[in-house]
Amino acid sequence: MKILANDGLDQSGIEALTEKGFEVITTKVPQEFLADFINDQQVRTLLVRSATEVRKELIDACPCLEIIGRGGVGMDNIDVDYARSKNIHVINTPAASSASVAELVFAHLFSGARFLQDSNRRMPLIGNSAFNQLKKEYAGGIELRDKTIGIIGMGRIGQEVARIALGLGMRVVAADNNIGKATIKVKFYNNQFINVDIDTEPLEDVLKHADFITLHVPAQKDGCMIGAAEIAKMKDGVAIINCSRGGVVHEKDLIKALDSGKVSFAGLDVFDNEPTPGKDILDHTKISLTPHTGASTLEAQDRIGLSLAEQICSILQVY
Template identity: 60%
Template sequence: MKILANDGIDAVGKRMLEEAGFVVDTVHIPQEDLEQKLKEYDAITVRSATKVRQALIDSCPNLKAIGRGGVGMDNIDVDYARSKGVAVINTPAASSLSVAELVFSHLLNAVRFVYDSNRKMPVEGASNFGGLKKSYAKGIELRGKTLGVIGFGRIGRATAQVALGLGMDVIYTDLFEGPKTLEVSFSGGVVAELPVKQLSFEDVLKQSDFISLHVPFLDKPAIGKREFELLKDGVGLVNASRGGVIDELELIKALDSGKVAFAGLDVFENEPTPRQEILQHPKISLTPHIGAATDEAQERIGIELATLLIETLKK
């Protein structure tokens, strides 16, 4: 059987598949050419770049499995694929810590204005050092503040664990009943059970000093005009889940008014061409959808993806 790893796969995962008897191609085929060339393969693995929609599935009756390296599967017509007997798998656990650490890259970056300083120091550092120092003099600490986590799956919980390790209080909201404590590991083998509190969505919005979103995009943004009105004044928002979860136009209004102090965005409504108002806003810390882009996460994703594909295709 032949597998197309169209958005790449870690070398360990590739080796596992080859040792199991599969041929693995890692040359990227452009989206417009997939309908013709995917006919040569029995399975495809993708990240967020490649889309596997109904028309592509229909054109490739030989397709037996679609593997998503990561969590969100909004680039795949999952239900339709499964209705056609095509297995669809993803790797929800592998990237949790990497995404959680990126959330805190944005938070730590923002509360000390590092994102803005990195833009202005190369231009003004030599001529306006004192002025910049004064403008960045009102940083705040995360310890003792309240992080609200919206969506308490694997990534949401990993984010909460990092927050607890930094001495933050954690409140969260989820569709399902969740835990009252989380286990947090420290160096030297020290492990502690620390409390977290589940609240309603509205109460999390009202009580959080910072909010991190870990939900899929459904039919409308999780935080839109009404939700912005409920937020604490001066809140910080981070979205490392999916583009569209925050209404970007309402976010710009909230940033401009001071309702929201800053935002950290790893995902965007219009990927891969985010709107210029977002890219150039002085109160937004930006990364180009790199939540899972660590060596460790990619190895875990490759291993999990290979394991699941071997189990699926060997049946």
């Protein structure tokens, strides 16, 4: 039983599947040759991340496919409904990377709050000749404690963000059309914990009251979720973090707001034109940047591999 992990798979997942008798192929097959490879090798399971697209044409061309798996949360690169209409199982790993993405949100928040995205660029260039100048420029940092974070999308990742924020002493407000209340369990090192109930609010209220906005929503079919009109409703000096999907935040409107000072800084892990983000985004001194690495931690990849292996074995009844 052959499995093609076209965008790679953690060793833990490979070992778990191999032990059950599967042959795991990790060769990266270009998109244009994928159908021929799957048919020639009689691949029954195709595993992807965000790089490989599994559209209707590929599904129709590969009648041997029984399972399509996404190592991660979002499945906008897979025609999920169509695949399921063809009796193909479509699986993903929604819980495996939540903590890693949430921690990256705060990496961007801390970076922007203390100008790290800019000082890390300039210190190697002029740190030995203009040290005092830079010290003065970066003297206006802010703390996260006692500030309000607005979470748009209170799914697994949004709730992880809330958990970290509460632990930092932040006020949490949230918007989600599908979730009315979330109970956040905040754990401490000595096995103690507290439960905090968060009632979601209308998006407009969250935009109005938050010092920081972080988005955890799927790709938007009808345009962006945050554009000029939404930014206008935010506090002056707000910060915006997007570790969800490119296009959720209108990049040109964001740049205008950064240039005007309406938005103090931004953190972006995802972009409109991946894998070739715009130069205006990449060069902006008020944007903390990462190349879509929200789930790219050793721990998350280990959990993703094991989760996919467990689901595949369950579906194919291999025990």
